[in-house]
Amino acid sequence: xxxxxxxxxxxxxxPGRSPLPCAPRPAAALQLGGGAEPARPGVAVIDLRFPRGxxxxxxxxxxxxxxxxxxxxxxxxxxxxxxxxxVTCLRDYCLMPCPHTEEGSQDYFSLRRHQMLCDMDQVTAVxxxxxQPSPVWLHFTIEELQIFPPGQKxxxxxxxxxxxxxTPPEQPASLHGxxxxxxxxxxxxxxxxxxxxxxxxxxPRAIQPIRAISAPQHRAHFFQELPDPEKVSTEVQQMWxxxxxxxxxxxxxxxxxxxxxxxxxxxLLSYT
Amino acid sequence: xxxxxxxLSLTIARIVQRLKGSSLHSQLExxxxxxxxxxxxxxxxxxxxxKDFLKTSGWEKKLQxxxxxxxxxxxxxxxxxxxxxxxxxxxAYMRKAQGSWEKRILKSLNSMCTELSIPLAQKxxxxxxxxxxxxxxxxxxxxxxxSLFRPVYAPKDFLEVLMNLxxxxxxxxxxPSFRSHLGLIQVPLKVKDIPELxxxxxxxxxxxxxxxIDDSAQVPPEFFENEHVRVGQxxxxxxxxxxxxxxxxxxxxxxxxxxxxxxxxxxxxQPEDILYYEQLxxxxxxxxxxxxxxxxxxxxxxxxxxxxxxxxxxxxxxxLLCFSRDTSVLEHFTYSSATPPKSYIxxxxxxxxxxxxxxPNGVIPFHGFSMYVxxxxxxxxxxxxxxxxxREMYVRFFFRLHSISSHPSGIVxxxxxxxxxxxxxxxxxxxxxxxxxxxxxxxxxxxxxxxFSGYLATDQLLLLWDRILGYNSLEILxxxxxxxxxxxxxxxMEVTSLAAAEAVLADLSTLKVMPLxxxxxxxxxT
Numbered sequence: 001x002x003x004x005x006x007x008x009x010x011x012x013x014x015p016g017r018s019p020l021p022c023a024p025r026p027a028a029a030l031q032l033g034g035g036a037e038p039a040r041p042g043v044a045v046i047d048l049r050f051p052r053g054x055x056x057x058x059x060x061x062x063x064x065x066x067x068x069x070x071x072x073x074x075x076x077x078x079x080x081x082x083x084x085x086x087v088t089c090l091r092d093y094c095l096m097p098c099p100h101t102e103e104g105s106q107d108y109f110s111l112r113r114h115q116m117l118c119d120m121d122q123v124t125a126v127x128x129x130x131x132q133p134s135p136v137w138l139h140f141t142i143e144e145l146q147i148f149p150p151g152q153k154x155x156x157x158x159x160x161x162x163x164x165x166x167t168p169p170e171q172p173a174s175l176h177g178x179x180x181x182x183x184x185x186x187x188x189x190x191x192x193x194x195x196x197x198x199x200x201x202x203x204p205r206a207i208q209p210i211r212a213i214s215a216p217q218h219r220a221h222f223f224q225e226l227p228d229p230e231k232v233s234t235e236v237q238q239m240w241x242x243x244x245x246x247x248x249x250x251x252x253x254x255x256x257x258x259x260x261x262x263x264x265x266x267x268l269l270s271y272t
Numbered sequence: 273x274x275x276x277x278x279x280l281s282l283t284i285a286r287i288v289q290r291l292k293g294s295s296l297h298s299q300l301e302x303x304x305x306x307x308x309x310x311x312x313x314x315x316x317x318x319x320x321x322x323k324d325f326l327k328t329s330g331w332e333k334k335l336q337x338x339x340x341x342x343x344x345x346x347x348x349x350x351x352x353x354x355x356x357x358x359x360x361x362x363x364a365y366m367r368k369a370q371g372s373w374e375k376r377i378l379k380s381l382n383s384m385c386t387e388l389s390i391p392l393a394q395k396x397x398x399x400x401x402x403x404x405x406x407x408x409x410x411x412x413x414x415x416x417x418x419s420l421f422r423p424v425y426a427p428k429d430f431l432e433v434l435m436n437l438x439x440x441x442x443x444x445x446x447x448p449s450f451r452s453h454l455g456l457i458q459v460p461l462k463v464k465d466i467p468e469l470x471x472x473x474x475x476x477x478x479x480x481x482x483x484x485i486d487d488s489a490q491v492p493p494e495f496f497e498n499e500h501v502r503v504g505q506x507x508x509x510x511x512x513x514x515x516x517x518x519x520x521x522x523x524x525x526x527x528x529x530x531x532x533x534x535x536x537x538x539x540x541x542q543p544e545d546i547l548y549y550e551q552l553x554x555x556x557x558x559x560x561x562x563x564x565x566x567x568x569x570x571x572x573x574x575x576x577x578x579x580x581x582x583x584x585x586x587x588x589x590x591x592l593l594c595f596s597r598d599t600s601v602l603e604h605f606t607y608s609s610a611t612p613p614k615s616y617i618x619x620x621x622x623x624x625x626x627x628x629x630x631x632p633n634g635v636i637p638f639h640g641f642s643m644y645v646x647x648x649x650x651x652x653x654x655x656x657x658x659x660x661x662x663r664e665m666y667v668r669f670f671f672r673l674h675s676i677s678s679h680p681s682g683i684v685x686x687x688x689x690x691x692x693x694x695x696x697x698x699x700x701x702x703x704x705x706x707x708x709x710x711x712x713x714x715x716x717x718x719x720x721x722x723x724f725s726g727y728l729a730t731d732q733l734l735l736l737w738d739r740i741l742g743y744n745s746l747e748i749l750x751x752x753x754x755x756x757x758x759x760x761x762x763x764x765m766e767v768t769s770l771a772a773a774e775a776v777l778a779d780l781s782t783l784k785v786m787p788l789x790x791x792x793x794x795x796x797x798t
Contacts, residue, residue: 062351062353064353066441067441097462098462100460101460101461101462102363102439102459102460102461102462102678103461103462105363106362106363106364107351107354107358107362108350108351108353108354108358109351110351110353135443136442136443136460137441137442137443138440138441138442138443139441144353146353257599258555258597258599258628258629258632259559259628260617260625260626260628263395263617264393264394264395264559264617264628264632265391265393265394265395265617265618266391266392266393266394266615266616266617266618266628266630267385267391267392267615267618268382268385268386268392268615269378269381269382269392269613269614269615269630270613270614270615270616270621271375271378271379
């Protein structure tokens, strides 16, 4: 379950990433002691603990801002002596460059491990200190808080497959040994990019020599009239490569049809 | 937000994906394949040799221009956790306001339909198709009865909506305090002040030559004009979009303007583009849309009555009718806060496979829409090229002038920028106008919504649009509006009513745009 510190559902986790379960308490504004009516101090705190006192390593914190200007983050983790202590890992991170105006007020932010001042291992609790010095805003908080542990790489699906192919050099018809028949780099995965704007750039996979599905050497001697199995498998692989290329080459250009089967008779507009 | 590395790779991935299916991609491949026959391409260094060949033959430059165009048009990628509506408009209350405004427009269009008993779209009967095809080049001679049609909305209706825009999380108290705005716009968007504008528009400075100032009759052309024209010809020879964009910040020589704008907007008028335009033309002939009558009415009311633009009436129909059928315009809705109106084929209400957008390009024209096209008719005479230039200008700039968004070039930010500039630098004038009930934005709104088209003389307007292209931003419209008020401040201080203030500012056709901008930005004592 993803933590939500305010109204609104949490966003879906990215492919292959699941947030750590946690239960943040809603933002509590700091109060000056002894005040009769509640003032608006401009500072609020969100405390977040992992269930059952578990400790976790933190890779990334993702949230949506709601009119918070500056954010500080403290984590509770075991110190050098072994006992748990609070350490500041982010100090006065600016979310809204100009706190009186809307810039950055409802944007999504990521805080990564390498931006933090301290180590983010074995964290038992996280405290977010929100500051909004401008008095023009009625409420401020952060929402859709999600904490991600390290080590989850998004699996390589949904990238457009591209292939670099060199035609394999003509091998002499050696039926001895199962040599590699040229090098063809194949990038597995479903081809054809979706129109998702956040498709990551595909990393070229290691070039793997494709071994021919060849018969063992001794059998080839007996079946010399049959086509060379290595040659056939190369051609089959080339054809497969070509079909992959064509499938990946889905044109992004639209065809431009706005009608449905030649018919574009419309009476009224729909409101939904 | 996004740290620079992941932001960069997301941008690269997006641009690669967008360019992959384009005709440029297949042309590059064809060129690469053709180059294999050349002797200098060797098998051992195939990749490098082909790259060098593409560089020397100018194809790499075309690719660079395409990438630059994509970077200019699309905003930087959002955080991966952000939903698509966040890219359209990050602020929730603005999305809501845009949604209600669109609903009002839909209701208005639907009620017009039911009153006049005309369907929104229908197939044209064959004899009508033939007739339209015959008089395609002279549609202006048609005099259909448009008296029952009325524009869906006018800029002043839109201004009323913007005035009522409120952030529910902002303290909009009843008493005026430091947090309430004195102008009409009450949302706290970030706008630039004059020091920031000076830095952004540094090429308009006093010590830098400008067309519109330093090419006047009194200045010998050797000082600036000749050299500037020479540089412009060189930029055109190099065919470099980014260099052209930098160049036009100082203005375009008239002879080079058409080509330079096409270079900046990356329009090359290939055979497939001409074919695409012909396809749109056939769509116009086949289907009759209610929106066509709205376009006719708008052209007859605005451009045909204008001394400069009435000669281009036929061109305007040819461009705007095709524009309504162009589904490629739907792509701009990913980064616009607006949503295209939806409808269903007659008799198939609610069935998703019969859901269509109406009009096919998703843009409902309003009163004055044809004025976006009219100035371009001075530059381009071939209908398909004129069409492409207009379409590109619309999906880059003009759509921001009639949708509610927090973008710095959106109309809300422009209005706030205008009011803030006026209030900060001409406080007496601002106070006086406010006291007599003539809020300055009521007068300048219509100028900004139309990007000053129809209000300035054409040569001045084109100099202004040079800078819009050069800086890839519409903020210059707000600065010019404030500069016009500053120029006529003395007369405005003496008026006592809104009508009198409108009269002082009714005729802008004698104004020279560049001196006004330069004085307001760089020569006013702050």
